[in-house]
Amino acid sequence: MLSNFDKYFIIVKEMEVIYGMEQAQVLTFLNNENRDLLLQFCGYSTTEPLHSFGPVVRPHYIIHFILNGKGIFQIREKTYHLETGQGFLIEPDELTFYQSDAQEPWEYLWIGFNGKMIPEFLKQIGLSSAHPIFHCDKKKELYWLVNDMLVHSKSNFSSDLRRTGLLYEFLSILALNPLESDQQVDSEYMYINQAIEYIKNNYWDGIHIYDIAKYLCIDRSYLYLLFHKYLKQSPQDYLATFRLTKASELLSTTTLSIESISNSCGYGDPTTFSKAFKRWKSMSPSKYRKQKRASGTVLSN
Numbered sequence: 687m688l689s690n691f692d693k694y695f696i697i698v699k700e701m702e703v704i705y706g707m708e709q710a711q712v713l714t715f716l717n718n719e720n721r722d723l724l725l726q727f728c729g730y731s732t733t734e735p736l737h738s739f740g741p742v743v744r745p746h747y748i749i750h751f752i753l754n755g756k757g758i759f760q761i762r763e764k765t766y767h768l769e770t771g772q773g774f775l776i777e778p779d780e781l782t783f784y785q786s787d788a789q790e791p792w793e794y795l796w797i798g799f800n801g802k803m804i805p806e807f808l809k810q811i812g813l814s815s816a817h818p819i820f821h822c823d824k825k826k827e828l829y830w831l832v833n834d835m836l837v838h839s840k841s842n843f844s845s846d847l848r849r850t851g852l853l854y855e856f857l858s859i860l861a862l863n864p865l866e867s868d869q870q871v872d873s874e875y876m877y878i879n880q881a882i883e884y885i886k887n888n889y890w891d892g893i894h895i896y897d898i899a900k901y902l903c904i905d906r907s908y909l910y911l912l913f914h915k916y917l918k919q920s921p922q923d924y925l926a927t928f929r930l931t932k933a934s935e936l937l938s939t940t941t942l943s944i945e946s947i948s949n950s951c952g953y954g955d956p957t958t959f960s961k962a963f964k965r966w967k968s969m970s971p972s973k974y975r976k977q978k979r980a981s982g983t984v985l986s987n
Contacts, residue, residue, distance in 0.1 A: 755792030763916025
């Protein structure tokens with residue numbers, strides 16, 4: 687049963703989508719212009735108990751805010767237990783996982799955005815992958831801002847300006863109580879950050895775990911221990927998931943050949959890539975692409 691928030695939720699153009707145990711109302715924009723601030727998508731969701739998403743990396747900045755209920759958010763070495771009035775930030779290319787509570791599944795809204803000024807804006811607010819959690823007592827205001835974004839769904843200059851203004855207003859509410867930034871970074875945590883950054887910048891180049899360890903000037907076994915301690919997985923598993931997630935994005939949004947995608951994601955052998963992708967998605971890359979086409983995903987060169 688949907689909450690009172692859903693009772694007053696106004697829809698103009700966006701679709702209602704049911705993903706397994708999640709009922710969501712979503713609006714996505716394909717505009718990728720290089721602006722200071724650009725709304726990529728937004729939405730609202732009511733989830734069933736234990737509904738989860740991930741582990742996965744995303745190409746945009748995303749902020750989720752919890753309207754009702756509880757759940758967990760996992761990033762790097764930490765698990766955060768969150769409830770009504772709290773939210774979390776996902777930065778591009780960060781591996782994250784989140785799940786609704788078994789007894790009080792959450793309802794949340796989200797905004798996805800990009801832009802040249804985003805790093806500075808988030809720095810001023812105090813949000814980052816190291817400090818991704820915030821609290822806000824203005825949940826009605828945030829809800830109606832996202833609702834207004836959904837209402838102004840038309841692809842025209844006026845609606846575009848309106849959505850951008852609403853995005854600025856959303857961030858301005860979060861900036862009312864900027865978070866304190868902790869400058870004390872543990873040396874082990876620093877190694878994890880540097881390893882992840884190295885993977886982001888070099889995953890396409892056929893790197894191996896010993897390349898990461900060599901870059902950090904630490905032993906491979908120590909790197910393995912750090913990843914298990916903080917990320918609950920091996921560096922090899924993290925690298926593989928990162929590459930395959932990037933591959934799934936290319937399969938969904940481009941017409942590149944399987945071989946080109948394989949090479950672009952660090953797999954020198956398309957057969958090895960196809961086998962890894964099938965283990966990850968339980969289907970071949972070509973079948974995955976066909977499903978995305980059938981569902982209406984836009985492909986571009």
